[in-house]
Amino acid sequence: EAGVVQSPRYKIIEKKQPVAFWCNPISGHNTLYWYLQNLGQGPELLIRYENEEAVDDSQLPKDRFSAERLKGVDSTLKIQPAELGDSAVYLCASSLGDRASTDTQYFGPGTRLTVL
Amino acid sequence: GESVGLHLPTLSVQEGDNSIINCAYSNSASDYFIWYKQESGKGPQFIIDIRSNMDKRQGQRVTVLLNKTVKHLSLQIAATQPGDSAVYFCAETRYGALTFGSGTRLQVQP
Structure with missing residues (x-):
């Protein structure tokens, strides 16, 4: 079974430019999450x-x-327009969605955004 | 600032030894706790979870201990292997909102 798919994996843009990330969750998962991960943090x-x-x-x-x-x-x-501080990894996750607080969330590989 | 997040606590262990990674959580009302493993360039990967009405749960080579009195969670990895090298995050959840703690980098020395 395919996991969570994200694209692109990497994106480099100049500040003030727009950027978009795409996520396809695990088939059958009703709940979808977007997370931001800064370097060295959760x-x-x-x-x-x-x-x-x-x-x-x-x-x-x-x-x-x-x-x-x-x-x-x-x-x-x-993100429109992007700022320097938006440089981070953007993670998508999905879960079945049938048990709110105990659903296991499965993460995609993330998109690493660099804003110059 | 930016430099604070770069200084992850690091645990260095010898291959074959047991590892213990600790985590303090903040919300006494959290009802579900999860450990995630994150390798470089990948998303967090589910390892093991535990509900708040339990104090111990075992998986394959991993054990999670929950001490609600002091709001402490630990992950024990038996016979640590090079493939266990990664950053480990604990997370707590209440009403579906997952909150990650600060990570710990595990380095396995051959």
């Missing part, structure tokens, strides 16, 4: 979807970040 949740509904986006910087999961399967995360 992942921090940006947004959580249950099917196509964003149920927790409290940590998403909405002035420049947006996300969508239109058909309840794959998802995109966008």
Whole structure:
């Protein structure tokens, strides 16, 4: 069974440019998460979807970040415009979604973003 | 600043020895705890989990201990192998929100 798929794996852009990341979760997983991971730190949740509904986006910087999961399967995360401090790894994870607090989250390999 | 996150606590062990990685969690209401392993260039990988109504759980070569009194979690790896070298994160969850602790880098010496 394929795991969580993310693309691109690496992205280098200049500041003020837009960038988008794509995630395809494990088949059958209803819940999808986007995390940000700074170097040497644990992942921090940006947004959580249950099917196509964003149920927790409290940590998403909405002035420049947006996300969508239109058909309840794959998802995109966008930054516009990117800033130097956005350089990080952006991780996508998914879980079955049938047991809220004890669902195991499975992570993709992440997209490493470098903003110059 | 940026440099703080670069100085991960590091545990260095000899191949074949047992490893113990510790973690202090913050939320006494957390009901589920997970250990993740993250190798360079990869996403976190699930190792083992434990519910708050348990104090010990064993897997293959790994054991997680939970002490709710002092809000402490530990991961024990038996007969540590070179492939165990990675950064290990503990995470706590309540109502589906996963909060990661600071990681520990495990280095296995041959």
